[in-house]
Amino acid sequence: MIQTEKFKRVPEHIGIIPDGNRRWALDHELEKHEGYAHGVDPGMRLVELCAAYGVKEATFYAFTVDNTKRAQTQIQAYTQACINAVQAAANLDYNIMALGNRDSKFFPPELYDYANTRVSYGKGVLNLNFLVNYSWKWDLSQLGEAGVSAANVEKGIASRDIPRMDMIIRWGGRRRLSGFLPVQSVYSDFYVVEDYWPDFKDEHFLDALRWYQDCDVTLGG
Amino acid sequence: MIQTEKFKRVPEHIGIIPDGNRRWALDHELEKHEGYAHGVDPGMRLVELCAAYGVKEATFYAFTVDNTKRAQTQIQAYTQACINAVQAAANLDYNIMALGNRDSKFFPPELYDYANTRVSYGKGVLNLNFLVNYSWKWDLSQLGEAGVSAANVEKGIASRDIPRMDMIIRWGGRRRLSGFLPVQSVYSDFYVVEDYWPDFKDEHFLDALRWYQDCDVTLGG
Numbered sequence: 108m109i110q111t112e113k114f115k116r117v118p119e120h121i122g123i124i125p126d127g128n129r130r131w132a133l134d135h136e137l138e139k140h141e142g143y144a145h146g147v148d149p150g151m152r153l154v155e156l157c158a159a160y161g162v163k164e165a166t167f168y169a170f171t172v173d174n175t176k177r178a179q180t181q182i183q184a185y186t187q188a189c190i191n192a193v194q195a196a197a198n199l200d201y202n203i204m205a206l207g208n209r210d211s212k213f214f215p216p217e218l219y220d221y222a223n224t225r226v227s228y229g230k231g232v233l234n235l236n237f238l239v240n241y242s243w244k245w246d247l248s249q250l251g252e253a254g255v256s257a258a259n260v261e262k263g264i265a266s267r268d269i270p271r272m273d274m275i276i277r278w279g280g281r282r283r284l285s286g287f288l289p290v291q292s293v294y295s296d297f298y299v300v301e302d303y304w305p306d307f308k309d310e311h312f313l314d315a316l317r318w319y320q321d322c323d324v325t326l327g328g
Numbered sequence: 329m330i331q332t333e334k335f336k337r338v339p340e341h342i343g344i345i346p347d348g349n350r351r352w353a354l355d356h357e358l359e360k361h362e363g364y365a366h367g368v369d370p371g372m373r374l375v376e377l378c379a380a381y382g383v384k385e386a387t388f389y390a391f392t393v394d395n396t397k398r399a400q401t402q403i404q405a406y407t408q409a410c411i412n413a414v415q416a417a418a419n420l421d422y423n424i425m426a427l428g429n430r431d432s433k434f435f436p437p438e439l440y441d442y443a444n445t446r447v448s449y450g451k452g453v454l455n456l457n458f459l460v461n462y463s464w465k466w467d468l469s470q471l472g473e474a475g476v477s478a479a480n481v482e483k484g485i486a487s488r489d490i491p492r493m494d495m496i497i498r499w500g501g502r503r504r505l506s507g508f509l510p511v512q513s514v515y516s517d518f519y520v521v522e523d524y525w526p527d528f529k530d531e532h533f534l535d536a537l538r539w540y541q542d543c544d545v546t547l548g549g
Contacts, residue, residue: 251477296503
């Protein structure tokens with residue numbers, strides 16, 4: 108049993124920006140691209156914690172169309188890490204989706220089965236989303252095709268199957284969203300961990316929950 | 329002369345969330361709505377500082393469609409504060425725009441001249457934008473009418489005349505965007521001041537600039 112602490116209020120849906128893999132690698136005298144492989148196990152641990160504490164949905168900002176401008180070794184490394192993470196989470200008790208532009212060579216064929224559709228496993232205790240070759244411009248541009256009204260903006264975007272995020276946790280110290288789901292993040296409380304993602308500790312997650320339970324929720328009202 | 333400190337790098341465009349007026353009022357044994365009037369002078373001071381330090385554009389998150397669900401006394405008070413702020417900034421050296429949904433009784437007629445168009449004064453050293461009866465859904469829903477592609481998302485939204493924000497400063501301690509320009513904020517560095525907005529001090533702005541000069545700018549690359 109993982110759970111040891113009670114909270115007044117737990118976020119239903121957490122967004123995760125697992126940043127700092129390359130800086131972690133350089134600090135450990137590795138090449139930049141070697142950091143990504145060290146980010147898979149932390150992700151699996153974080154998902155276990157989410158399930159244990161009653162979080163219903165978690166969305167990982169895995170990689171973006173912007174990221175595909177990086178060096179080839181890095182692209183290969185983060186793509187492989189992303190595939191490994193999805194495959195490690197499959198066949199457990201999670202419902203898995205890989206959301207992003209699949210009409211591109213950068214969307215790995217290994218994840219086609221999960222592309223913009225949710226695949227359920229076991230007890231389905233948690234929805235687990237990975238943004239894969241995602242771009243905020245791609246996401247919002249679907250509104251142009253849908254021709255929606257203001258009341259239906261959430262239903263016209265490409266990421267319409269991902270609900271509002273209550274909290275976003277970013278590792279690696281940077282204080283920005285970097286294009287992470289602009290519609291679902293409008294009311295998200297934003298928590299920053301200074302440590303790099305491969306240095307993930309349970310305590311980061313627990314500190315974020317401790318902070319979140321005292322945030323008020325106004326949704327702009 | 330205001331300027332006394334040199335920075336390695338200054339943001340071109342700052343977004344401002346002047347939050348905490350009502351909490352400030354309660355702390356001063358006033359009624360909630362009485363806080364807003366104390367937020368006008370801080371705004372004018374902040375604009376002077378922006379101009380002195382070479383910031384080229386500042387956007388104030390004045391009030392939103394969500395805010396119009398509040399008590400009538402509060403609506404009247406923040407609307408009047410908003411009108412007073414725009415009128416205080418007019419006839420100086422700024423280019424002023426009031427951006428929001430003007431097809432609504434909540435958009436004050438006193439600001440029609442500035443509605444979604446920029447009015448230039450004097451030397452025009454700074455673009456000064458006020459979001460007035462703004463809503464992120466209203467902003468993005470224009471994409472539905474425009475029918476744009478991913479490459480042109482920025483050009484299809486209602487706020488297309490407001491460029492990317494380099495830094496957002498939020499007063500009042502909350503760590504969320506609350507629907508503030510979801511497209512222009514995708515790469516913004518986010519700085520939070522714990523003090524309430526009516527307690528604005530020059531030092532808040534200078535601390536934000538000191539922090540910003542050492543943030544890297546990657547734009548997702």
